[in-house]
Amino acid sequence: MPENLKKRLKNKYFWLAAAGFAYQILNRYGYAPELGTWQAGIDLISYLAIGSGIYSTFEG
Numbered sequence: 001m002p003e004n005l006k007k008r009l010k011n012k013y014f015w016l017a018a019a020g021f022a023y024q025i026l027n028r029y030g031y032a033p034e035l036g037t038w039q040a041g042i043d044l045i046s047y048l049a050i051g052s053g054i055y056s057t058f059e060g
Contacts, residue, residue, distance in 0.1 A: 013044075 008014050019042050026032035033041075 023032055023035075023038055032038065
């Protein structure tokens with residue numbers, strides 16, 4: 001992966017914007033879940049990403 005793309009994927013504001021954009025698109029076409037359910041899903045994905053990042057720092 002190019003370094004610039006890696007840098008963007010590590011930016012938390014990129015993920016915030018992408019999640020907001022996805023919700024707006026789903027909402028526009030009537031497929032979006034309730035906002036609380038959406039936020040819980042985003043939180044779960046965030047915790048999984050954080051946990052995998054922490055786990056990868058452990059030595060085998």
